[in-house]
Amino acid sequence: MIIKDPQKMLPSQIKVEGEMRDMILEIPPHNIPLHTKSIEKLFAAIKSGEQAVAFRPFIPIASDLGLCPLYPTLAYLYPQKLNHNPDIKKQLLQKYGKIAQNTLDALNQFTLISQIDIEEQLHYFGDFYGIAAKPSYIRVVVSNTCNLKCVMCPYHSTSLKLTHTTDFFKSNKTMSWEMMERLAKDCGEAKIMIILGNVEEPMLHPNLVKFVELCRQRGVPGVHLTTNGQLLDESRARLLLKAGLTSIDISIDAADPDTYLKIRGADLKRVETNVFNFLKLRDELAIPCYVQYLCQNKSMKR
Numbered sequence: 610m611i612i613k614d615p616q617k618m619l620p621s622q623i624k625v626e627g628e629m630r631d632m633i634l635e636i637p638p639h640n641i642p643l644h645t646k647s648i649e650k651l652f653a654a655i656k657s658g659e660q661a662v663a664f665r666p667f668i669p670i671a672s673d674l675g676l677c678p679l680y681p682t683l684a685y686l687y688p689q690k691l692n693h694n695p696d697i698k699k700q701l702l703q704k705y706g707k708i709a710q711n712t713l714d715a716l717n718q719f720t721l722i723s724q725i726d727i728e729e730q731l732h733y734f735g736d737f738y739g740i741a742a743k744p745s746y747i748r749v750v751v752s753n754t755c756n757l758k759c760v761m762c763p764y765h766s767t768s769l770k771l772t773h774t775t776d777f778f779k780s781n782k783t784m785s786w787e788m789m790e791r792l793a794k795d796c797g798e799a800k801i802m803i804i805l806g807n808v809e810e811p812m813l814h815p816n817l818v819k820f821v822e823l824c825r826q827r828g829v830p831g832v833h834l835t836t837n838g839q840l841l842d843e844s845r846a847r848l849l850l851k852a853g854l855t856s857i858d859i860s861i862d863a864a865d866p867d868t869y870l871k872i873r874g875a876d877l878k879r880v881e882t883n884v885f886n887f888l889k890l891r892d893e894l895a896i897p898c899y900v901q902y903l904c905q906n907k908s909m910k911r
Contacts, residue, residue, distance in 0.1 A: 611689060618683075619903060620645045628656060641740055644732045650722050651686045657680060659720045661687035666733040667723035680733065680741050685719065688713065746802040746833075749792060752753055752783040755810040757837055759862075759873045764808045767816040789820045797827030806835030806858070813840070818848045824852030835860065838871065838880040838902070846887045847894075856899035 610629045612619070614636040621644060636643065654662045655844050669839050725733065733741065754763045763780040764778060793897065796803055803824055806809040811834060814820075821832050834849070838859040849857075861880060863869035869877035884902050891898050 612636075616640060618642045621649065623648060631689050633685075633687055633689055633691075635687070637682065639681050639683060639740070641683055641737045644654055644725075646726065646729055647684065648891055650724075651684060654720060654722060655686060657846060661685070661691060661719045662722055663719040663724045666725050666729065668725070668730060668734060682721075687719065698838070720793045743799060744805050746806050746831075747792070748799045748804045750784070750807050750809060751789075751805060751811050751814040751820070752781070752809045753778050754781050754813050755782075755837075756813060756877055757810070757873050759837075761872070783811075783814055786816055789816060790823065793820065793823045793827040793829060797824065800828065800830050802831040802833065803829055804833045804835070806833075810840070812836055812845065818845070818852050821849060822852035823853055831855040833857070837861075837875075838883050839881040841852060841873055841880075841887055843886055843890065846883070846890050850891055850896045850898060854898055857887070857901070859887075859900070859902035860905055861902060890895065 610625050610631075610670065612623075613633065616636070616638045617637050618639075618641065619634075622645075632655065634648075635652075642698055643664075645846055647666070650662055651662050654832045662685075663682050665679045665682045721728050753764075754799060755762070758765050760768070770778065805817070805821075811817055821834075824832050833856040834854055835858045838861070842860070853885055859880065861869070861877070861884075866877040869875065869880075884900075888900060891900070
């Protein structure tokens with residue numbers, strides 16, 4: 610067997626049997642080690658009569674829904690005679706050994722193997738999750754505090770807080786500026802979007818505007834903010850827009866003041882005024898910022 614494994618991603622012990630002598634085992638340089646069971650499945654497929662096989666890990670449903678990264682093809686096993694096919698050889702012998710994802714699979718000469726057991730799932734989607742595919746965004750929790758106690762909130766609702774099994778929300782915590790600087794640097798270099806507003810009201814953080822500005826200066830392609838809008842007055846809106854905020858989602862969840870008061874315990878008029886002022890200011894400053902908010906039981910996008 611001819612083994613092409615420039616990054617040494619194969620398990621240290623590979624038992625090659627006689628029927629594999631005329632085969633080529635090609636491992637593209639994706640920097641993801643192959644699990645022993647995955648190689649065994651490739652060999653088993655050839656023994657069962659397949660001419661050429663490829664391996665790409667896949668988790669049913671989770672991968673279909675986009676909850677896991679779409680893995681590149683991690684291994685090809687094929688007869689040496691196929692290496693003389695100019696189309697295949699061109700792909701296999703690209704500079705640095707790189708193989709365009711799914712290119713060979715599309716030639717219909719390879720049978721794709723993707724089913725993996727629990728051990729392989731932990732290996733590919735646990736240990737090497739971050740190498741397989743770059744995240745499309747990073748959710749950043751800048752604090753554990755909120756200015757509202759919405760009845761449906763699992764984090765800050767007065768009644769639901771009683772069910773907490775940890776003390777994470779018992780005392781106020783805020784992200785340090787040092788961590789914010791590191792996030793801006795790392796996400797900027799990797800060109801990964803940052804999303805703010807997960808378990809907290811991010812506008813309570815004293816360095817929020819400064820963080821948004823630093824992210825954009827460091828090359829972060831987009832900074833999104835999810836907020837209840839109560840603190841989004843004209844001054845903060847102007848600062849956020851000028852800092853480079855690229856999108857904002859304002860959670861309202863009610864169409865009339867009484868309902869809003871019951872759900873969020875605050876003034877609907879105030880957040881409505883903030884939303885319309887934000888839109889007006891954005892247009893006046895001609896700063897691109899995607900806005901989404903809930904108004905009269907429907908999602909509005911501006």
